[in-house]
Amino acid sequence: LSRIGDELYLEPTENGLSLRAVNSSRSAFASFLFAPLFFQLYEPGSAGPDAELFRCKVHMKSFLGIFRSLPSLEKSVGKCLILLKPRASRLVLQLHCKYGVTKTHNLAFQECERLQAVFDTQRCASRLCAPARVLAEAVVHFPLTLAEVTLGTGPGGKISLRNYVEDEAEPSKTMVTELWLAEDEFQSVAVAPGSHITFCLKEFRGLLSFAEASNLPLTIHFDKPGRPVVFTLDDTVLEVHLVLATLSDLESNSRSPSTNGVSHLPAPSDDFADDLESYMVAMETSEGGSGGPPSPTFPLRTPQPAESDPQEQEEGAVPGTPPHKKFRSLFFGSVMTPGRPGPATTQEVLAEDSDGEC
Amino acid sequence: MPFSAQPPASGEGYALSASLDNARHLSSLLRAVHFQDHATCLATASGLRVTVEDAKCIQANAFIQAEIFQEFSVQEESVMFRISLSVLLDCLTIFGTSSLPGTSTALRMCYRGYGYPLMLFLEEGGVVTVCKINTQEPEELLDFDFCATKVVNKIILQSEGLREAFAELDMTSEVLQITMSPDKPYFRLSTFGNAGSAHLDYPRDSDLMEAFHCNQTQTNRYKISLLKPSTKALALSCKVSIRTDAQGFLSLQYMIRNEDGQICFVEYYCCPDENITEAEL
Numbered sequence: 001l002s003r004i005g006d007e008l009y010l011e012p013t014e015n016g017l018s019l020r021a022v023n024s025s026r027s028a029f030a031s032f033l034f035a036p037l038f039f040q041l042y043e044p045g046s047a048g049p050d051a052e053l054f055r056c057k058v059h060m061k062s063f064l065g066i067f068r069s070l071p072s073l074e075k076s077v078g079k080c081l082i083l084l085k086p087r088a089s090r091l092v093l094q095l096h097c098k099y100g101v102t103k104t105h106n107l108a109f110q111e112c113e114r115l116q117a118v119f120d121t122q123r124c125a126s127r128l129c130a131p132a133r134v135l136a137e138a139v140v141h142f143p144l145t146l147a148e149v150t151l152g153t154g155p156g157g158k159i160s161l162r163n164y165v166e167d168e169a170e171p172s173k174t175m176v177t178e179l180w181l182a183e184d185e186f187q188s189v190a191v192a193p194g195s196h197i198t199f200c201l202k203e204f205r206g207l208l209s210f211a212e213a214s215n216l217p218l219t220i221h222f223d224k225p226g227r228p229v230v231f232t233l234d235d236t237v238l239e240v241h242l243v244l245a246t247l248s249d250l251e252s253n254s255r256s257p258s259t260n261g262v263s264h265l266p267a268p269s270d271d272f273a274d275d276l277e278s279y280m281v282a283m284e285t286s287e288g289g290s291g292g293p294p295s296p297t298f299p300l301r302t303p304q305p306a307e308s309d310p311q312e313q314e315e316g317a318v319p320g321t322p323p324h325k326k327f328r329s330l331f332f333g334s335v336m337t338p339g340r341p342g343p344a345t346t347q348e349v350l351a352e353d354s355d356g357e358c
Numbered sequence: 359m360p361f362s363a364q365p366p367a368s369g370e371g372y373a374l375s376a377s378l379d380n381a382r383h384l385s386s387l388l389r390a391v392h393f394q395d396h397a398t399c400l401a402t403a404s405g406l407r408v409t410v411e412d413a414k415c416i417q418a419n420a421f422i423q424a425e426i427f428q429e430f431s432v433q434e435e436s437v438m439f440r441i442s443l444s445v446l447l448d449c450l451t452i453f454g455t456s457s458l459p460g461t462s463t464a465l466r467m468c469y470r471g472y473g474y475p476l477m478l479f480l481e482e483g484g485v486v487t488v489c490k491i492n493t494q495e496p497e498e499l500l501d502f503d504f505c506a507t508k509v510v511n512k513i514i515l516q517s518e519g520l521r522e523a524f525a526e527l528d529m530t531s532e533v534l535q536i537t538m539s540p541d542k543p544y545f546r547l548s549t550f551g552n553a554g555s556a557h558l559d560y561p562r563d564s565d566l567m568e569a570f571h572c573n574q575t576q577t578n579r580y581k582i583s584l585l586k587p588s589t590k591a592l593a594l595s596c597k598v599s600i601r602t603d604a605q606g607f608l609s610l611q612y613m614i615r616n617e618d619g620q621i622c623f624v625e626y627y628c629c630p631d632e633n634i635t636e637a638e639l
Binding site: 059072102104105107 | 519
């Protein structure tokens with residue numbers, strides 16, 4: 001998570017403790033959901049009918065500083081207690097170490113709004129699943145400084161990985177690396193032929209090393225360029241999602257994004273067509289909670305029509321995006337209470353996430 | 359009267375003359391107190407004491423007993439001079455700092471007296487280096503007046519338990535707060551840094567605790583930048599004794615076992631920091 005953002009969002013839910021991070025340009029979001037069974041004891045606290053479970057964010061560095069040396073932690077720490085004390089404004093992390101020694105850290109936290117990227121893996125046209133090792137071995141061929149990589153599907157069900165080269169780059173001075181993976185290297189392949197996406201490799205590497213270390217297969221859900229790519233890891237007690245924005249194609253202007261089930265969308269007018277943005281608008285105009293099939297873990301947030309123009313929200317949420325990059329920020333759902341399965345009318349709208357800052 | 363030791367091999371009368379088969383026995387200890395450039399050396403019949411001070415608040419002493427040396431003679435009752443500790447250490451480790459098994463640097467140290475430089479003869483593998491380090495007028499040293507009768511609280515811990523804690527101290531905190539008490543939390547080290555506060559608690563019945571004699575609950579704060587150098591001494595030591603007196607002065611004594619199994623001591627004395635506003639716990 002520290003590879004993604006500088007702040008760690010802690011959100012206790014009934015389904016477990018969720019740790020999340022987002023990057024400054026809001027083009028990458030990751031969440032780790034630890035089920036109650038992962039813990040020896042899990043008490044998310046009580047939430048009243050109108051209140052939510054308390055959540056907060058802390059500085060990533062401060063949090064990581066407590067778990068500085070993993071090898072020595074493994075040897076000396078028996079258990080770790082995490083307590084959220086809203087009234088004292090402290091997040092308490094207590095490590096019970098050998099020899100009866102107790103290390104107590106009281107971290108200052110900031111209250112924050114819910115951090116949630118909107119995505120739906122069910123709606124992705126393509127899905128790949130591979131052991132993390134296969135992907136790690138593939139990615140090792142690319143230099144550590146490489147920013148973006150393009151994942152594509154080719155003839156014979158082969159999957160390609162290629163470094164992304166900026167259009168403005170001199171062809172004679174750039175090195176292109178491309179490698180192909182056969183279908184049988186993957187555990188499952190269900191892809192739309194001829195599809196490809198370009199995403200940030202740096203942010204992906206972090207998840208990849210975690211997947212390798214935990215020996216979990218990695219699933220990649222992707223759709224058209226411009227739509228976010230979702231990487232997931234699943235375990236009995238852990239669910240990991242990494243959502244990265246993808247580069248949208250300049251040629252996508254004429255494509256009709258019909259897969260999202262909405263009848264018509266505004267035609268993108270400028271070169272930086274953002275299918276994602278259109279998707280957002282489409283969501284806004286859809287009705288209530290039945291706007292689309294809900295994602296298994298992250299239900300779609302349906303903002304009420306009275307919400308401010310998403311265009312405005314979108315631009316305001318992209319403070320740090322360099323102009324030449326065609327990535328746009330992921331849509332972060334307007335802040336709403338987690339919907340209990342039920343009618344949308346019970347949902348409360350909290351202050352909207354106007355400038356992207358919590 | 360001061361005893362008259364055997365005259366040095368050269369026959370001349372040196373105020374201080376010493377020989378050491380393994381210079382590391384001296385250099386490793388001196389490194390544990392090397393947080394300032396200059397040190398004051400005091401040689402007496404019992405051995406050599408090297409003192410380093412800072413800010414009139416902290417004093418560290420390294421003791422190398424006469425028995426550690428193969429030869430140690432002091433002409434007068436005591437010999438004292440001020441010297442650059444950085445230069446002294448550079449000379450002692452002139453053949454390198456890596457300790458290959460079986461190799462060691464032999465040292466012969468001679469000091470004629472007031473106004474003369476300190477002569478070092480270092481030999482390793484047949485190669486001899488001669489160093490001459492200028493000495494200065496010794497400055498007055500702090501006297502913390504710390505004696506056994508004035509000790510209020512004392513604990514002795516195995517260094518293993520503190521090493522990691524000291525190495526990982528939150529340096530964004532201005533102070534290190536030490537609480538010693540006959541009741542909980544018994545022995546607590548606290549820091550108050552940018553991220554928040556951190557407390558390290560050692561129970562009195564911990565396996566690490568060799569001795570626990572706390573009579574009164576005391577909480578004192580010390581400037582963390584002054585105490586941080588003591589980490590080096592802690593890393594070398596096997597045991598540490600932590601004592602405070604009624605005024606909150608801190609004494610840290612480290613028992614260090616050298617390569618040959620001989621015992622040496624390093625101690626740190628520190629004044630409590632009075633200029634701190636109430637830190638949150």
